[in-house]
Amino acid sequence: MIVVTGANGKLGRKIVEQLLKRIPARDIGVSVRDVNAAQDLKERGVRVRQGHFDNSESLLHTFEEASQVLLISSHSLGEVAVRQHQAAIDSAKKAGVRRLLYTSQMFSSATSHFSPMNVHAATEELLKSSGMAYTSLRNGFYAASAIMWMGDALKTGELIAPEDGSVAWTTHSDLAEATAAILTEQRYEGITPNLTASEAIDMDRIASVASKVLDRPIRRIVVSDDEYRNHLISRGLPEPMVGMLTGMFQASRQGDFSHTHPALENLIGRSPVNFTDFFKSSISQ
Numbered sequence: 549m550i551v552v553t554g555a556n557g558k559l560g561r562k563i564v565e566q567l568l569k570r571i572p573a574r575d576i577g578v579s580v581r582d583v584n585a586a587q588d589l590k591e592r593g594v595r596v597r598q599g600h601f602d603n604s605e606s607l608l609h610t611f612e613e614a615s616q617v618l619l620i621s622s623h624s625l626g627e628v629a630v631r632q633h634q635a636a637i638d639s640a641k642k643a644g645v646r647r648l649l650y651t652s653q654m655f656s657s658a659t660s661h662f663s664p665m666n667v668h669a670a671t672e673e674l675l676k677s678s679g680m681a682y683t684s685l686r687n688g689f690y691a692a693s694a695i696m697w698m699g700d701a702l703k704t705g706e707l708i709a710p711e712d713g714s715v716a717w718t719t720h721s722d723l724a725e726a727t728a729a730i731l732t733e734q735r736y737e738g739i740t741p742n743l744t745a746s747e748a749i750d751m752d753r754i755a756s757v758a759s760k761v762l763d764r765p766i767r768r769i770v771v772s773d774d775e776y777r778n779h780l781i782s783r784g785l786p787e788p789m790v791g792m793l794t795g796m797f798q799a800s801r802q803g804d805f806s807h808t809h810p811a812l813e814n815l816i817g818r819s820p821v822n823f824t825d826f827f828k829s830s831i832s833q
Contacts, residue, residue: 688718
């Protein structure tokens with residue numbers, strides 16, 4: 549059995565849908581906080597159990613009989629996330645899971661300015677020291693985040709953000725398809741190559757794409773890190789979130805997210821969705 553944590557989330561649900569195209573529903577289990585939100589999966593024959601990173605007993609129950617577990621990274625930040633991942637790894641080992649997979653990200657690094665990379669790096673060290681067979685999925689930067697970083701640009705016509713660098717924006721759908729292939733075909737051991745789209749673009753290019761698709765100007769305005777930070781604080785965002793958002797631009801300026809690799813294309817058997825097509829579909833929803 550393959551068990552997917554966080555299966556009510558955007559990436560987790562897409563992965564389960566891809567698994568259902570490949571293997572019988574009875575061979576799939578999900579670990580979710582809210583079992584009611586996964587009722588549709590239960591009706592289709594998927595095993596649905598409640599699991600929470602802060603409750604080891606619930607994880608043991610939801611990992612029961614699993615040969616593989618896909619651990620989708622926590623939405624928590626910093627040490628809280630690392631502690632939750634450690635609990636999930638320990639529970640998987642105790643449950644007798646043969647192989648553990650984890651949704652890391654490209655340029656996982658303990659020294660990155662972008663704080664989630666620090667969590668991914670720490671978690672990868674936990675996986676290495678667990679003694680379990682593992683695969684760490686070095687996912688490209690989620691394209692959906694680009695829409696968030698655009699802020700109010702679609703309303704105001706001004707994309708205001710610090711200086712940045714190119715990012716290999718990659719869709720959840722492509723990554724879900726690739727993850728299902730890795731799970732069912734037993735692909736990759738250890739750390740994967742970067743699973744990215746075929747191109748990396750910066751905010752100037754994003755503004756250009758948005759202008760063309762919307763048929764109205766979206767102007768890119770560069771501000772200092774301090775100006776951006778103060779803007780986020782004025783909106784009431786907590787300091788850890790402010791640091792994370794600002795850190796993304798600092799990391800991208802260093803080229804942390806600019807490297808592309810054909811691994812994703814090879815896994816899904818076609819070109820990954822490019823940013824223009826992603827943006828078109830996003831604004832039409």
